[in-house]
Amino acid sequence: MTATLAADAAVEVRPAAPASAFKPIEADCITALRHRPKLLESRVEHFAATPCGARVADLFRRMSLAKGVGVSGKIPSRRPRTVAAAEVSARARPEHRKPRRDTDPAGVRGGAFPIVGIGMSAGGLEVAIAFLRAMPADSGMGFVFVQHLDPTHESMLADLLARATTMPVSRITDGMRVEPNRVYVIVPAKTLVIEHGLLRLTEPTEPRGQRHPIDAFFSALAMDRTTKAIAVILSGAGSNGTAGLQDIKQFGGMCIAQDPKTAKFDSMPRHAINSGAIDLVLTAEMMPDALRRYVDHSYVESPKPEVIATGPGAELGDVLALLRTRGGHDFGAYKPNTLSRRTHRRMSLAGVEQLDDYMAILDRTPGEVTALTRDLLINVTGFFRDPEAWDALDMEVITPLVEKVEPDQSIRAWVPACSTGEEAYTIAMLLHERGEAAGKRFGVKIFATDPAEHNLGRARKGEFPASMVESLPAGRLARFFDKGDDDYYRIKPKIRETVMFAPQNLLTDPPYSRMDLVSCRNLLIYLEPDAQERVLSLAHFALREGGYLFLGNAETIGQRGHLFSTVSKRWRIYRRAGPARSPTLDVRAWSLRDAPTASSKAAPKIAEIALRSLAERFAPASVLIDPNFHVLHFHGLTEDYLSQPAGAPTLDLLSLTREGLRLPVRGAVRKVIEGARSVTLRSNAKGGAKTDRVLVTASALGDARNASDLILVSFAKDQGAAPVKGLRRTPRAAALQGRAERSAERDFQEELNTTRDELRDTIEQFETTNEELTAANEEVTSINEELQSTNEELESSKEELQSLNEELNTVNSQLERKVAELEDAGDDLRNLLTGSEIATIFLDVRMRIKWFTPAVKSLFDLIDKDVGRPIGNFTQKFTNGGLVEKAQAAIDRLETSEEDILADTGQRYLLRVLPYRTGDNRIAGAVATFIDITDLKATQAQIADARDYAEAIVETIRDPLVVLTADLRVQSANAAFYALLEAGRAKTVGQRIYELGGGKWNIPQLRLLLEEMLPLQHQISDFEVELAAPRSERRWLTLNARRIEGGQNRPDLILLAMEDISARKDSSHHQDILIGELSHRVKNTLTVVQSLATQTLRRSPSLEVFGEAFQGRLQALGRAHDTIIEGNWRGIGLRDLVEQALKPFQSADRIAYRQSVDVELQPQLSLALTMILHELATNAVKYGALSGAVGQVVISWRLEGAGAAARVAFDWTERGGPVVKRPTHRGHGVNFVERSVAYDLNGEGKVEFAAEGVKAVMCFPLPTAGIFTPATVEESD
């Protein structure tokens, strides 16, 4: 994790750090640059020719940017782009350059108005159009579109964009000046940069496919416009633009990316966003507003600290305090200039001018705190980012380490949280550079760890986009990178091999140890205080004594001064302090500490005390060592032979041994190690202050039982100078010894010789050892190499395995889920099939049973174990079916078959055989289902019977029956209905009932019944209707209607049964009439009788007279009725009537009839006529022709007129009787006759009392239409 304030670093060029890093001439250059920029202008070209020209150029660029130094002149370089950059940067602030100032109008100086650089690629056109559409034409900004273009094709981009905006759109030509409210479009096959407002087109130097036109332009724009540089990344493939954005951001401009969700190709915006440089992620339509907000902000015009430092309310200190409390990051060490400028920038993005307002935003928006913190840190990873800090590290740490390191030793460094490895590689490069400079060869081991595997993957590859590394000086670039085929640079193997990447979480995993350097930059700032504490403790643990800790600029060791001493406070370099602690020693001490403690526990015994006394008194001073000369125990007084050297306490016997004893000690011990049991050597040198020679005896301790490798080394004074066994003696030496005492010179000679021997011996040994060591070292190195490569392989294998494992985990979880789903589905299916009790059997293509439901057992003798056996082997418990053949047909020809089968149990099944289709539509067998249809069949039979039965009844019944549908159409009818309707079935079924029979059913009563009553009442009985049709007689019907509720499959039906009651109705009516008439006639007759009685009574002088007269009249009345009844209430012959009326009076033909025709009379005339004749006859008998013995009555009549005018003239003529005396008053009889003729017969009658006899003349009309009309109710109409 590397976050640096690169731009600030560039501003603050410290004299010491860079100066020391360069050779004198370069230092000279720097000094000159700092104090006399103009002087250097003339020397740039000179420097450029030197090998360090690139570095000078780099330095120069930084200087000129920082101090506004303008330098002209070309600095050639191996990398033309660097030249361009240098050139641009040299002109970045032309106002400071006198020669230029005159030619540069003030209005177009860099930063005069904002320029928006828009980078896009695939899919960018439509977004660009949307952007321009939304962009007002008077924004005051200039727009430059940079795109990857096919160099061989003329671009239509400008034309297309011109349609989207009213701003003028120009294709860029070299030297074109950018003006506000205009749009500029890159032309193909050119590299575009901008220099103080002028667009420059150059021939691209990179081969096609490796060009970064967007990066190049953005970088140039950043330097030309600083805060007024706005970069917009639209849709596109690749990562072009991301590197340029870093520059934009560094120089204080703004970066916008199109929302990747809206981008056709989101690679470019995503890269940009992931780089952390993007301030806003917006859709094209939202960009203009954001741009306007930004350019209107005071920051853009004047990014000066005073703007916020002099605010009336809050001060920058408040912001920092807030960041400290909220984020735990102390930016106190940062320069206020930078902090306020960056804060001001954030304010511009937040759209507030007052720091108070911004404080409020910070206060309530945690995200803004993070964003501000990140901006202050500029979270950018890179090589040599924050170069001054690296220079400091180089000087304070790397150089001393390299100076101190022994050849063939290693310098170990650890970069926890290494991200994508730039920091680790940077350390490796520095070590390499220093090593080369010092001419030393030493090993470098840099452990770079990070919890994020994806980071490690990228780091291990060691490939970096060109835009990432192009900022490096050409020398370093060439020394440490190989240019790849694509636009990637690959770390050279020699650097790559020194860095080992491994996944490790600093907070949870064990740390590394014995490090010379731990670089832990900008990690602590993200951590809570207790985690910081842990990390620092771990760093302390990981570092060897005196090892260095390198932190980020915003980080300190805080209160942990006891762990670290400060090397450079400014650059956060610390050195491990505190108790010296060698892990190896610690381990040994730990392992040995138990032994003496254990033995001391035992109570000393007498024997042991004796032994110890004896040993102390007589035994020589001795030490017990292991084969590595490591002292385990001291015995006796060893101060004559051993002494603790200055420095750290040591237990190394060879270190402890006094001068002169080392050779015999080493020799003796080595011989013992080589197998000798005990070896004694005599020292040549004097031991310590004593002049005595010393005998050194080394003995192997332990026997076969406790075969330890312990060696006892004893020291004794050589008093007798006796030859010691095992001492190497030569004849020459013996002779010399014999003369020893004679001459001191001889002593010296001897000593010299001995020493010479020993020296030679030692040299031999040394050479041998050295050879051995060299071989061993080679071996170890190669083993180490192997191990390293193996380790690397393992790492990558592990990586692969982990990713494979991850994949497998994913696949496994998917499979588990799928299996669970399948199990569920299987359970569901099994339950379904079992629950449905449908016997189902699955067969494969070879007719073997795959599976069957329990219900199958009733049809086959199957048990569960029979799965897999051919179905043909089992006896089937049903008569027919041909299951196997059907299954074969299903498999071969995809035939589906159904058949009714009869099981032995008597049940009927529907056997259905279908092909078994797999999910991929393959036929993998057949499925046979046996559906129990026994009940179904029985029910069907019952239904059929019931239907036949019902139909028979319906057809047999004499009453008409008709079934109507809900919309009153005839569904069916019986024969009686057709008969009633007098129409056949064909003309009836399907017709609406109202249309039947010429519409005679279309009557209100029926409508009432069917449409209103039936829907409510369900059943209606004895509803009478009358049918009248033009051509047929009236019919009376009683209807019984019943609604038959339909089910789901059948709509409601209406059953209409009818009974023809016309005949009954007629006879009943006739009967009513007759009864009424009878009553009428009887009562009328009674009234007549009453009248007769009354009239008769009133005219009778006595009861006898009344009785006779009344009886006669009653009898006449009776005869009149006889006449009517005899005529059967119909016409009556006049002759019959008269004869009947006069029957009581007829004797000896005294009543004669003279008539020409008989006349048919209406019955109602008979009563009146009879009564008239009765009165005439009575009068004749009493007083007239019949009173004597000879008188005669002649009755005659004739018909006068014809038709309606026909009249009957009726004459009653008496003769031969006594002389008639005219009566004094007209009697009742005469009066009645005359009135009756007039009244009842509607005629005229006259009774004359002639002398020869009474003569009655009547004339009355003969009604021709004497229709019998009842008077009672017959019908309403």
Next chain:
Amino acid sequence: MPKASSRLAGLRVLVVDDELLVALHIETLLEDLGCEVIGPVPTIEKALAVMRDEHLDGVLLDANLDGYSSAPVAADLRARGVPFVVVTGYGQLELASPALTDAPRLSKPFNDTEFEATLTAAFCADRRASTTIGQ
């Protein structure tokens, strides 16, 4: 033997009956009650003619005139506001028209008391009212 005390005395009453004997009987009864008998007439036509020409205080109407319903006469009487009593042998049976059925009815055969009561009820309500008004 006219009953001078009868409230029907002096009324002009039309008798419509197709049977002379019955008509004579009614006539006799009316005369006994002091009524002035108009008619009797046997047919619808004659009855309508009399009704057109004469002032009538009441009508005795046979329901059945020579086989024809006397409904037209009843309707006309109703229209004229002349009270009438239907004389019929049909008893309480429904008659051919509401005009007949709804009118006061005198069932044949009838006695004097019944006759007087029915007629008094039918004819004298109006009269009394008119008398009262006249006074």
